[in-house]
Amino acid sequence: MTAPLVDISSVSHRFGQHTVLKNVSLTIEPGSYTILLGPSGSGKTTLLSILGGFVMPSEGKVLIRGEDCTAVPPAKRPTTTVFQDYALFPHMSVGSNVGFGLRMQGVNGATRAARAREALALVGLATAFDKKPHQLSGGQRQRVALARALVVEPAVLLLDEPLGALDLKLRRQMQDELKAIQKRVGTAFIHVTHDQEEAMALADHCVVMNDGRIEDEGPPERVYARPATRFSATFMGESTLISGTVTEAKSGKITVTTKLGSLSLAGTLPAGSTVALAVRPEHLVLGAASGPVALGMAKVSDVVFQGSFKRVLGTSTTDPALHFIAKVPSASAVQPGDVVAVSCDAGDVILLAD
Amino acid sequence: MRALIRLVSGLYAIAIYGFIFLPVVVLILFSLQATSFPIPPFTGPSLRWYEAVLADTRLTSALVNSLLVAVLSSAVAVTLGFLSAWGFARFALPGSGLMRGLITLPLTVSYLIIGMGLLVLFNWAGVPKSLLAAGIGHVVINLPLCFAIVYSQMGDHQINIERAARDLGAPEWKVLLLITVPVMAPAIFAGFFLSMTFSWDEFVISFLLTRFDTTLPVEIWNLLRSGLNPKTNAVGSLVFAVSIVLVVLFELMLLRRKPA
Numbered sequence: 001m002t003a004p005l006v007d008i009s010s011v012s013h014r015f016g017q018h019t020v021l022k023n024v025s026l027t028i029e030p031g032s033y034t035i036l037l038g039p040s041g042s043g044k045t046t047l048l049s050i051l052g053g054f055v056m057p058s059e060g061k062v063l064i065r066g067e068d069c070t071a072v073p074p075a076k077r078p079t080t081t082v083f084q085d086y087a088l089f090p091h092m093s094v095g096s097n098v099g100f101g102l103r104m105q106g107v108n109g110a111t112r113a114a115r116a117r118e119a120l121a122l123v124g125l126a127t128a129f130d131k132k133p134h135q136l137s138g139g140q141r142q143r144v145a146l147a148r149a150l151v152v153e154p155a156v157l158l159l160d161e162p163l164g165a166l167d168l169k170l171r172r173q174m175q176d177e178l179k180a181i182q183k184r185v186g187t188a189f190i191h192v193t194h195d196q197e198e199a200m201a202l203a204d205h206c207v208v209m210n211d212g213r214i215e216d217e218g219p220p221e222r223v224y225a226r227p228a229t230r231f232s233a234t235f236m237g238e239s240t241l242i243s244g245t246v247t248e249a250k251s252g253k254i255t256v257t258t259k260l261g262s263l264s265l266a267g268t269l270p271a272g273s274t275v276a277l278a279v280r281p282e283h284l285v286l287g288a289a290s291g292p293v294a295l296g297m298a299k300v301s302d303v304v305f306q307g308s309f310k311r312v313l314g315t316s317t318t319d320p321a322l323h324f325i326a327k328v329p330s331a332s333a334v335q336p337g338d339v340v341a342v343s344c345d346a347g348d349v350i351l352l353a354d
Numbered sequence: 355m356r357a358l359i360r361l362v363s364g365l366y367a368i369a370i371y372g373f374i375f376l377p378v379v380v381l382i383l384f385s386l387q388a389t390s391f392p393i394p395p396f397t398g399p400s401l402r403w404y405e406a407v408l409a410d411t412r413l414t415s416a417l418v419n420s421l422l423v424a425v426l427s428s429a430v431a432v433t434l435g436f437l438s439a440w441g442f443a444r445f446a447l448p449g450s451g452l453m454r455g456l457i458t459l460p461l462t463v464s465y466l467i468i469g470m471g472l473l474v475l476f477n478w479a480g481v482p483k484s485l486l487a488a489g490i491g492h493v494v495i496n497l498p499l500c501f502a503i504v505y506s507q508m509g510d511h512q513i514n515i516e517r518a519a520r521d522l523g524a525p526e527w528k529v530l531l532l533i534t535v536p537v538m539a540p541a542i543f544a545g546f547f548l549s550m551t552f553s554w555d556e557f558v559i560s561f562l563l564t565r566f567d568t569t570l571p572v573e574i575w576n577l578l579r580s581g582l583n584p585k586t587n588a589v590g591s592l593v594f595a596v597s598i599v600l601v602v603l604f605e606l607m608l609l610r611r612k613p614a
Contacts, residue, residue: 054517081521087514091536101522152522159456 003066005030005188006156011060013046020034021048022099033182036192037199044192045160052081052158063110065155078155082162086145088133094144095129119147138168150185159191175201196236208232212286230276230352239278240324246273259294259319267351276352284326286340295342298324303336378594382550385587392584402480403588414587417571423569427492428549435500443508458498468494469562483565490557500545500556507541534536544608550602555593
């Protein structure tokens, strides 16, 4: 097995009294697109700053290509960063911006210009070479920042909420382009975001962070379908959460007792442990054509039309503290105030240890 | 009623601007006097006193001295002011607030006190009275000003620009020279021109710290001791014109709206 491209081992960081990273370990594979996903204050940006060399971790090590880079300044690291505010040099032309890294490496002017043009062509801005940054739109500046960071051929490209300042439409468009560019250049990208849709669309490897820890990591499909923790089940997509207790456990089968009744599931938790059961909105079945696992009756409180589907919010009639979130086809006739049967498939119930 | 208010405020404005500019207007007017006394009636216009000023080698050499002291001392003041502003803005220094206060303190101390202090210090250190000593004095009074102007323009958004340069492999001196200085250029030039304005017509420190070669304000003072004549008006008008040019340059640099 080859060594990982980046190896973060047991990194902790404190800002004064406040611990923002708690013993975080993470490996990044060459050519992968990794997303650090989490709410603000989860430590994801600090982790990115540590990778970029802008912050020295209080504890732990960062190895890039097998070399200890923990104390190596940004200028001497094989990483480059795309900043959230793009941080283009306002007094330089776009071409000089992109060529800056090469200029620092002592590459001669002609080669620099040629490679800057190539990089700009890669991001679809071949014509902007002689413009000044203030003549470009937000999305275009973003591309220049990307070209500037890629032209020096870093081992790892770090992106700090790169799409955060763009409007939704442009964001989705840039998202597709980012993925395409990453596939073309083959550089490992590490991208910080709090947008779970962005994470699911882009990541090969999704790292969910909360309160300075990694809650869950893996391919986004796995993280979505089988989240490891309650936090990752709620942050990466929505879920209906039902709490319960394991009352019986034998030969890979457990019985979980909840306020809605007992459910038999595959699992190995010991009897007596408290658990949470999560069900994704698209897996909840409303009405008569019920699935094998009955979840009682729900009073519908709100129906939100979202185009291709309707989002239905409801409250359990047996447990008013329990809120259902379901997705139903747009053609569904469900109305606020309706009382409907709720059910699902046993295989779609996600078991989360509490 | 409204018309009355407009009339009164108009008169008030005229009174204020008159109060400020009438002395200058009178000064300039009588510099164009054709006869030997700068008192009414006005006999000009004539440029004979300007000719006299330009023919007076003591005045012209003082003018050159003044320009030299202004340019060099302002360059030193703005360089030191920029470096200290950058240091305070970018690094967490112990006692940063107190040190920032100390660096701007000379702004509130009278030039007389600073001049006297320097005179005593230079005497003790064996530095003779000279243009160099006056130049050092001007650095002392203008450095805090340059610091304040540059520091006020150092925003957080430049931090990421500097970081980006470092990230792309720039050593610290190149970050300063290729990124920070060009980005801060308007503030740096503004500081430079304002320093030049102050150095250009500074009298007290130059008077205390120079002896044989001296600056224009000191030379004008020498001239005034022999009584008023239109030559002093002419040289005063020249000083005023140069100051106006410098102030306009300062405003252009600092207040110019940059395209976003």
